[in-house]
Amino acid sequence: MSTDPDVSVVIPTLNRPELAARAVRSVLAQTHANLEVVVVADGPDPITRQTLEAIGDERVRVIELPERGKAPNARNQGALAARGHWTALLDDDDEWLPGKLEAQLKLAATATRESPVVATRMISRTPRADTIMPRRLPAPGEPLSEYFTVRRGLFYGDGFIQTSTIMAPTELLRRVPFTVGLRRQQELDWALRAVQEPDVELLYADDALVLWHQDEDRDRISLENPWQEQLEWLRANRSLFTPRAYAAFTMSVLSSMAAPTRSGRVFRELLSEARTHGRPGAIDYVTFLQIWTLPPNVRHRLRDAVVGRRSAADVR
Known part of the structure; x- marks a missing residue:
């Protein structure tokens, strides 16, 4: 029998060992256990390596890149190193709920195309409150570019995709890599390019299975x-x-x-x-x-x- 994992989880990070450890623990707590965690340090990061080694789980490995290339490059390098058929992405300051991968794998089994991208809803957590996103899922036949961008309300949009919700075939992430150098809309850029491939469809799990921490006193790429x-x-x-x-x-x-x-x-x-x-x-x-x-x-x-x-x- 193959010893390869079903799912490789790629987590880019740099000099945030406590956050990376929290993210890793949320992966190790998944109900689907046949997985590996590929933490890609975006540059030399011995403290993060030591912190994750202390977790003591052989499914976790750390790759330290020789120099900084930012998160899109780190995700691409993680996908190249992945051993699983599927690769799921997780930002180091987010967490997964325990049933996320199990729900995504079940949904992937219903796909009508060879390379489904499987996303989930998420809980957007701020110091004020929690909100479920996206507020609605794509309608049948709705162009995805319109789902992601066209508003139905004055102060908010309904459609959404976020990196930590995405699981896709590893081969697809290698074939359609993230755009290196793009600071904002990284997942929108990737999703719109990926669905151009003839063998790709986008599926959403209805449940909110990712915890998106939007701490308002911490620097985030999304605030630039x-x-x-x-x-x-x-x-x-x-x-x-x-x-x-x-x-x-x-x-x-x-x-x-x-x-x-x-x-x-x-x-x-x-x-x-x-x-x-x-x-x-x-x-x-x-x-x-x-x-x-x-x-x-x-x-x-x-x-x-x-x-x-x-x-x-x-x-x-």
């Missing part, structure tokens, strides 16, 4: 606002979006990054980009205006009031 870089990425990848999705991304996600500039020139540039290359809907115009006219703290308070907050007990 490189709007010029994102605009270049969007223009270079226009073919991945329907016109409706292209406009929605420009007028919501990209505008949220650029609005702190308070620049009339940038306002006009993004509006022109959306109208020239996309097809905005009425809600896109309203969203665009409220992003540019309301201060972020006011928008956040309004979003909380509109969306509502579930307590941790409600989520459980």
